[in-house]
Amino acid sequence: MVTLTVNGAQHELDVEPDMPLLWALRDVLNLTGTKYGCGIAACGACTVLVDGQAVRSCSIAAADLAGSSIVTIEGLKTGEALHKLQAAWIEAQAPQCGYCQSGQIMAAAALLAEIPRPSDADIDAAMTNICRCGSYEEIRAAIHIAAASA
Amino acid sequence: MAFKPSRRFVILSGLAATGALVVGYALSPFSTLDRARRLTAREGDLMPAAWLKIAADNRVTVYVPHGDMGQGTPTALAMMAAEELDADWALVSAETAPADLAFANGALAKGFLAGDMSIPRWLDGSADFVGRKAAEFMSLQVTGGSTAVRFTGVIGMRGAGAAAKAMLIRAAAESWGVAEADIVARESRLSHAASGRSASYGEMAARAASLAVPDDAPLKAKAAYTISGTSRQRFDIPGKVDGSTRYGIDMRLPGMLFAAALNCPVAGGTLKSVDEAPALALRGVKKVVTTADAVVVVADNTWRAQRALEALAPVWDEGANAALSSASIEAGMNAALDKGDFDADFAEGDPEKAIAGAARTVAASYSVPFLAHAAMEPMNAAVSVHDGMVEIWSGVQDGLGCRAVAAKLAGVSMDEVTVHQLPMGGGFGRRAFNPMMAMTPRHIEQAIAASRATGAPVLVTWSREEDMRQDYYREASIARLKAGLTAEGRIAGWVHDFAERHDPPEATAIHYDVADRTARYVSGTNPMPWGPWRSVDHTVHGFTIESFIDELAAAAGADPLAFRLAHLGNAPRHKAVLERVAGMAGWGTNEPGRAKGIAMREAFGTIVAQVAEVSVGDDGRARVHRMWSAADPGEVVNPATFKAQITGGAIYGLTAALHGGITVEKGRVVEGNFDAYDMVRLGDAPRHEVEIVESGARLGGAGEPGTAPVAAAVANAIFALTGQRIRSLPLRQFDLKTGAQIARA
Ligand code: FES
Numbered sequence A: 001m002v003t004l005t006v007n008g009a010q011h012e013l014d015v016e017p018d019m020p021l022l023w024a025l026r027d028v029l030n031l032t033g034t035k036y037g038c039g040i041a042a043c044g045a046c047t048v049l050v051d052g053q054a055v056r057s058c059s060i061a062a063a064d065l066a067g068s069s070i071v072t073i074e075g076l077k078t079g080e081a082l083h084k085l086q087a088a089w090i091e092a093q094a095p096q097c098g099y100c101q102s103g104q105i106m107a108a109a110a111l112l113a114e115i116p117r118p119s120d121a122d123i124d125a126a127m128t129n130i131c132r133c134g135s136y137e138e139i140r141a142a143i144h145i146a147a148a149s150a
Numbered sequence B: 001m002a003f004k005p006s007r008r009f010v011i012l013s014g015l016a017a018t019g020a021l022v023v024g025y026a027l028s029p030f031s032t033l034d035r036a037r038r039l040t041a042r043e044g045d046l047m048p049a050a051w052l053k054i055a056a057d058n059r060v061t062v063y064v065p066h067g068d069m070g071q072g073t074p075t076a077l078a079m080m081a082a083e084e085l086d087a088d089w090a091l092v093s094a095e096t097a098p099a100d101l102a103f104a105n106g107a108l109a110k111g112f113l114a115g116d117m118s119i120p121r122w123l124d125g126s127a128d129f130v131g132r133k134a135a136e137f138m139s140l141q142v143t144g145g146s147t148a149v150r151f152t153g154v155i156g157m158r159g160a161g162a163a164a165k166a167m168l169i170r171a172a173a174e175s176w177g178v179a180e181a182d183i184v185a186r187e188s189r190l191s192h193a194a195s196g197r198s199a200s201y202g203e204m205a206a207r208a209a210s211l212a213v214p215d216d217a218p219l220k221a222k223a224a225y226t227i228s229g230t231s232r233q234r235f236d237i238p239g240k241v242d243g244s245t246r247y248g249i250d251m252r253l254p255g256m257l258f259a260a261a262l263n264c265p266v267a268g269g270t271l272k273s274v275d276e277a278p279a280l281a282l283r284g285v286k287k288v289v290t291t292a293d294a295v296v297v298v299a300d301n302t303w304r305a306q307r308a309l310e311a312l313a314p315v316w317d318e319g320a321n322a323a324l325s326s327a328s329i330e331a332g333m334n335a336a337l338d339k340g341d342f343d344a345d346f347a348e349g350d351p352e353k354a355i356a357g358a359a360r361t362v363a364a365s366y367s368v369p370f371l372a373h374a375a376m377e378p379m380n381a382a383v384s385v386h387d388g389m390v391e392i393w394s395g396v397q398d399g400l401g402c403r404a405v406a407a408k409l410a411g412v413s414m415d416e417v418t419v420h421q422l423p424m425g426g427g428f429g430r431r432a433f434n435p436m437m438a439m440t441p442r443h444i445e446q447a448i449a450a451s452r453a454t455g456a457p458v459l460v461t462w463s464r465e466e467d468m469r470q471d472y473y474r475e476a477s478i479a480r481l482k483a484g485l486t487a488e489g490r491i492a493g494w495v496h497d498f499a500e501r502h503d504p505p506e507a508t509a510i511h512y513d514v515a516d517r518t519a520r521y522v523s524g525t526n527p528m529p530w531g532p533w534r535s536v537d538h539t540v541h542g543f544t545i546e547s548f549i550d551e552l553a554a555a556a557g558a559d560p561l562a563f564r565l566a567h568l569g570n571a572p573r574h575k576a577v578l579e580r581v582a583g584m585a586g587w588g589t590n591e592p593g594r595a596k597g598i599a600m601r602e603a604f605g606t607i608v609a610q611v612a613e614v615s616v617g618d619d620g621r622a623r624v625h626r627m628w629s630a631a632d633p634g635e636v637v638n639p640a641t642f643k644a645q646i647t648g649g650a651i652y653g654l655t656a657a658l659h660g661g662i663t664v665e666k667g668r669v670v671e672g673n674f675d676a677y678d679m680v681r682l683g684d685a686p687r688h689e690v691e692i693v694e695s696g697a698r699l700g701g702a703g704e705p706g707t708a709p710v711a712a713a714v715a716n717a718i719f720a721l722t723g724q725r726i727r728s729l730p731l732r733q734f735d736l737k738t739g740a741q742i743a744r745a
């Protein structure tokens, strides 16, 4: 049994010690906002926050995260209110197909937590997730919008 | 402009021959319209065309017969309908139309209803060629003068809106006993100034529904547009920022099981046998299911299924392609080109003679590799076989076409198949299944088999490795170009020979002035599975033709821009976009250590000219700092999404130019994941300025044209910077500092 704290709620999971967090979230807890893209930590579609850090959930075992606080895209809102990154993402009309965007937003959340007003160079360094649709300019714009809003 | 009976007649008369059947259902109460009504309408709703519904509560719903791949197609189509309807934009929404014949469009309907297989292969994509293609418009941009363009884009959405408005006005006039001409329809409200009466569209909907659909509803002049041509927020975005949008891979059904699949690694091979025991011994595994060419493990979650699959050692019959390699394919292409058994895209004048008579000859050979689509969402499908019905949930570009293909795969009739078309985590051509295309949705076939075998709904998810190794690839190709140059530096004679032609047929067209010209191709050299890849053959020829034009300019000692402009005497639109992009980019000036390259391509009715600014790093790699694009799509519906499509399309092309290359060894695709098939990321993405040139020409596409010129613009910039002419992609195989080839693509 693994005890996971996801978006503030505790869950008891009967999973193997090596089951990646990604699949525990998606197939066991039915939190499908976190996406599978590569399974080898190469794309970032599966990015979540673990104790505030951006982590590629396909490449970390759920069992290793007992005691950690995990936040997924579903946990970013406060009640019905969008997180400022989500609002900025809408304002910049960032998503195209949208599939990578949960991971992009979670990566950006970790970035803003560390650097509230990131420079372009900070964004280049932190935002390494793949967007196959090529929405990078809009993502960059959205991060600047979110950083500028209180 | 209006829908005149004669115009309608023209289009209807195309019914048998050119596939304009759908117009009938758009404007006439054909049986398909009744069917569409039953599927989407409730009592009191007005639905004058299958695409448009105005409900009693005044809400307007536009039914879009295309999947959402992220190009904003549903929003743009709704904008076109709302414009003509004079709807209050706040009341308008779009829904995916059911995958039903009532919502077939244009040529697709023709293919289905008439069983006519002579449709050009590039129409294959279908009901959503459009989604894929136009991004903005519900039309087959490839077709140029086809009725499909006018029908789906203009007559479909705009016509539906105009007809609905005319019916609402008539209903109000009858109800109030006033003249139609005195009624104003604006922002979803009808009003009559003299009597002070007014009503919402919704209030008049039921009455209007009983009226005949007009033949002559007027269309607005473009100058009167208030919605079309303005940037509007896309409907699909809110669900994509909070994780609530459900793609195929997110489908969950009561009692659902999860599956992973391993396909025969060699294209065309089959499964001989597999010992299921090692998988069945693992936790959570329910069943091992086999198809002719794959093993599928069904478990209680995806990870357990994937892991159990790894425990199996299937025995394959590798078939005819077991010894295939990139080298053998290349050798085959060269041999076929040497042999010269050509078909021609076009042949005008006597190019060989013109070249022989020119002051000098320039010739070059180019090669491009196979490319995978690598959509972010790997192939997947959920299927529930129950009560004799096959119910499918998947992200597909063509719901109706997929339904027909799935029926065949399942061995049932189309009536026994339901397709729920879900948003796609990228498509780029990979998810365009229909009966006329060689791509088989094996993931759907596998999910059908797995659901039948277990009696439960099953979601099959391919691993990234399966997605990449079991793709339908952009073809590898070799091109040999030859042209003459006169003493004055004019092109005299153009011969373009290449291997493997797919679509569209005009992809080899050149718009430069040269009277004697031909483009010829050899076929059958390439056994790898093929599929349409964002902008299709334009990706090949955009690189080769626009690189070769640059070579000619260099040979003539001319500036690449000036050389192009001097050869565009008959192409004012092309000239205009080139001039525009040159101005944007500050052509002729360079920052230290950087240089610019230019290229231009017309694809799917849109002309895009691009400039790329490049430097070469100490690692010998090219870095693209900035790009500029000028695009002429004729007219634009949603400028913000149009620009996003051009920049996104350019990133897709840039990834291919820098990194993209699928290699084949022993019949197997070598690259399996993003570690070996890398992508441009945010930090490598150029700053890209896009300007739209609205020439007023027929609507062109948005999703694909931005991809076509990129590789040539970058390669031409590298030539300008280093003097090295890039004749083979991707660039990662070269050390641009030393000029050495460091790796094989
Ligand atoms: S799925 Fe985890 S990084 Fe790609």
Ligand code: FES
Residues within 6 Å of the ligand: A095, A096, A097, A098, A099, A100, A101, A130, A131, A132, A133, A134, A135, B070, B376, B425, B426
């Ligand atoms: S929006 Fe499609 S992959 Fe990023």
